[in-house]
Amino acid sequence: MSYVNGLKCRECGREYPKDVLFVCEYCFGSLEVDYDYAKIKKSLTKESLKDRPKTMWRYAELLPIDKEPTVGLFSGFTPLLKANNLARVLGVRELYIKDDSVNHPTLSFKDRVVSVAISKAREFGFDTVACASTGNLANSVSSQAASCGLRAFIFIPADLEAGKVVASQIYNPNLIGIEGNYDEVNRLCSEIASKYRWAFVNINIRPYYAEGSKSMGYEIAEQLDWKLPRHIVVPSAGGSLITKLWKSFKELEKLGFVDKVNTKVYCAQGQGCAPIVTAIKEKSDVIRPVKPKTIAKSLAIGNPADGYYAVDTVRKSKGWAEEATDEEIVEAIKLLAKTEGIFTETAGGVTLAAAKKLIEQKVIPEDESIVVCITGNGLKTQEVVTKSLPKLTKIKPNLASFEEHIKNGDRQKIAENKVIEYYI
Numbered sequence: 001m002s003y004v005n006g007l008k009c010r011e012c013g014r015e016y017p018k019d020v021l022f023v024c025e026y027c028f029g030s031l032e033v034d035y036d037y038a039k040i041k042k043s044l045t046k047e048s049l050k051d052r053p054k055t056m057w058r059y060a061e062l063l064p065i066d067k068e069p070t071v072g073l074f075s076g077f078t079p080l081l082k083a084n085n086l087a088r089v090l091g092v093r094e095l096y097i098k099d100d101s102v103n104h105p106t107l108s109f110k111d112r113v114v115s116v117a118i119s120k121a122r123e124f125g126f127d128t129v130a131c132a133s134t135g136n137l138a139n140s141v142s143s144q145a146a147s148c149g150l151r152a153f154i155f156i157p158a159d160l161e162a163g164k165v166v167a168s169q170i171y172n173p174n175l176i177g178i179e180g181n182y183d184e185v186n187r188l189c190s191e192i193a194s195k196y197r198w199a200f201v202n203i204n205i206r207p208y209y210a211e212g213s214k215s216m217g218y219e220i221a222e223q224l225d226w227k228l229p230r231h232i233v234v235p236s237a238g239g240s241l242i243t244k245l246w247k248s249f250k251e252l253e254k255l256g257f258v259d260k261v262n263t264k265v266y267c268a269q270g271q272g273c274a275p276i277v278t279a280i281k282e283k284s285d286v287i288r289p290v291k292p293k294t295i296a297k298s299l300a301i302g303n304p305a306d307g308y309y310a311v312d313t314v315r316k317s318k319g320w321a322e323e324a325t326d327e328e329i330v331e332a333i334k335l336l337a338k339t340e341g342i343f344t345e346t347a348g349g350v351t352l353a354a355a356k357k358l359i360e361q362k363v364i365p366e367d368e369s370i371v372v373c374i375t376g377n378g379l380k381t382q383e384v385v386t387k388s389l390p391k392l393t394k395i396k397p398n399l400a401s402f403e404e405h406i407k408n409g410d411r412q413k414i415a416e417n418k419v420i421e422y423y424i
């Protein structure tokens with residue numbers, strides 16, 4: 001059963017069939033999936049959701065797959081946890097973490113988009129999938145291609161974190177490190193995509209891929225009992241996730257699942273690669289491409305494909321934007337770990353650091369609901385924190401050594417490790 005009318009140009013509105021297309025041949029605008037919402041409304045109801053699986057596929061009508069999904073069957077429906085400890089530290093009343101650091105199967109938000117993209121690529125009959133990636137996309141395409149026996153070509157900047165490289169290589173794809181930054185990887189991939197008949201998940205089947213992000217928004221709404229948060233802080237690389245979260249909220253409004261959308265959307269980027277944040281702060285429509293220089297490599301896209309739409313989303317929602325320095329990123333990773341027991345990667349550090357700054361600036365008020373989107377797992381970017389962590393304490397395997405340690409060991413460390421009053 002399909003609920004998709006076809007594709008539609010985001011700029012001129014021209015309609016196209018649901019095919020392997022991604023740009024408008026008249027105005028070069030990007031194409032977007034167009035749904036039959038009247039039909040969706042009949043099938044997708046709060047009642048019908050009750051006995052559906054706790055995965056992103058419970059919202060299947062709003063995803064662009066015609067048949068049953070064939071990969072990523074366990075992706076999505078990640079925890080939305082009320083972060084009371086972190087809220088106290090930040091001085092706010094109602095704070096939630098949407099925790100995609102535990103998404104299935106590869107521990108990042110990219111599992112959502114890849115589950116849709118590869119299921120769609122199989123509907124189209126492709127035997128090879130590919131991607132240009134800053135790391136997490138590479139992991140998810142490698143894993144999900146392996147799970148359904150497709151050939152995979154994965155293109156990444158050669159200088160990615162070791163954890164990100166291993167977490168692709170293990171699935172045995174054709175993994176190619178490009179001596180250049182993501183924007184150069186992407187340019188090369190566009191050339192390859194026009195020559196080889198492969199499904200590049202974020203290039204020639206991008207309209208379908210991008211829709212997968214919306215599932216995160218549906219889940220947040222459902223997990224808050226169909227009340228949208230007043231504020232949501234979102235990390236941006238190419239600017240797709242932030243745009244699609246907004247689309248998901250507007251769709252829920254259209255379907256009558258939530259009241260009128262009243263959520264302010266905030267964009268978070270690393271200071272050394274913040275073209276979207278800069279445009280928002282300068283109140284400009286124009287994205288000036290930058291050469292990335294940040295430890296947040298998963299967000300290091302200097303020329304974001306959906307940058308314009310990301311800026312437009314933030315402006316429409318009356319939100320704002322903030323950037324995080326490398327030091328602030330590391331501090332925020334440690335703060336989330338210490339207060340909520342969640343180990344996020346650099347992108348999560350960016351998002352929490354940006355949220356913290358927006359709260360300190362009173363751009364986000366202390367007494368309204370806030371969701372912080374944590375999109376990746378800290379085990380993949382360990383090198384950014386190892387330098388700032390204490391050395392491993394080593395003792396002999398006997399009680400006397402332990403008691404010696406307690407007596408003479410790092411007193412400050414032991415004292416700091418006490419129960420702190422903000423814990424409840």
Ligand SMILES: *Cc1c(COP(=O)(O)O)cnc(C)c1O
Pocket residue numbers: 108109110136137235236237238239240241242298299347348375376
């Ligand atoms: C890809 C990615 C994002 C956001 O990507 P967009 O290109 O803006 O959709 C956010 N966090 C992590 C960890 C990512 O890998």
Ligand SMILES: [Zn+2]
Pocket residue numbers: 009010011012013014024025026027028029
């Ligand atoms: Zn057009």
